[in-house]
Amino acid sequence: xxxxxxxxxYPLPxxxYPLPxxxHPSPxxxHPLPxxxYPLPxPHPASMSDETPQASLAAASENIAPxxxxxxxxxxxxxxxxTGLYAFTNMVAHKLASAPLQTTNTLxxxxxxLVRTLLLALGSGATxxxxxxxxxxxxxxxxxxxxxIFKKKExxx
Numbered sequence: 001x002x003x004x005x006x007x008x009x010y011p012l013p014x015x016x017y018p019l020p021x022x023x024h025p026s027p028x029x030x031h032p033l034p035x036x037x038y039p040l041p042x043p044h045p046a047s048m049s050d051e052t053p054q055a056s057l058a059a060a061s062e063n064i065a066p067x068x069x070x071x072x073x074x075x076x077x078x079x080x081x082x083t084g085l086y087a088f089t090n091m092v093a094h095k096l097a098s099a100p101l102q103t104t105n106t107l108x109x110x111x112x113x114l115v116r117t118l119l120l121a122l123g124s125g126a127t128x129x130x131x132x133x134x135x136x137x138x139x140x141x142x143x144x145x146x147x148x149i150f151k152k153k154e155x156x157x
Contacts (some may be wrong), residue, residue: 065144066140068141068144068145071137071138071140071141071144072137072138072141074133074137075133075134075135075137075138075141076134078130078131078133078134078137079130079131079134081130082127082128082130082131082133082134085123085126085127085130086127088123089120089123089124089127092119092120092123093120096116096119096120
């Protein structure tokens, strides 16, 4: 099977080596302290409370709801980015379509086609991501306004 040796020139002795040593092995680097002896960070007493982190997160998410104005501002920013990315992707697509490849090498043609496809896929993907974010924020605003209107109607009755 293997040769059993004790190698003592390492910081910690290795008692079982599976293969015979034919050359001088490089020394094993080690940390000055085992991983269990490093000091752990001590939390600040002011940050400690009686409630669990899940309960405090749930309470924070219930108390803080984005306003419709913030939602529409975020939707406007996302829609602006989506429109800009759409225009940029459209421009790149037209430039790449109008410029034929200048090489007859098959590998170069395949790589150029791959790069063109990746450029258009990344541009289209980023455009769709920002467009979906804008649409989601607009729908969230509609939901918040509808809930507020129905709550006012229920409070009147």
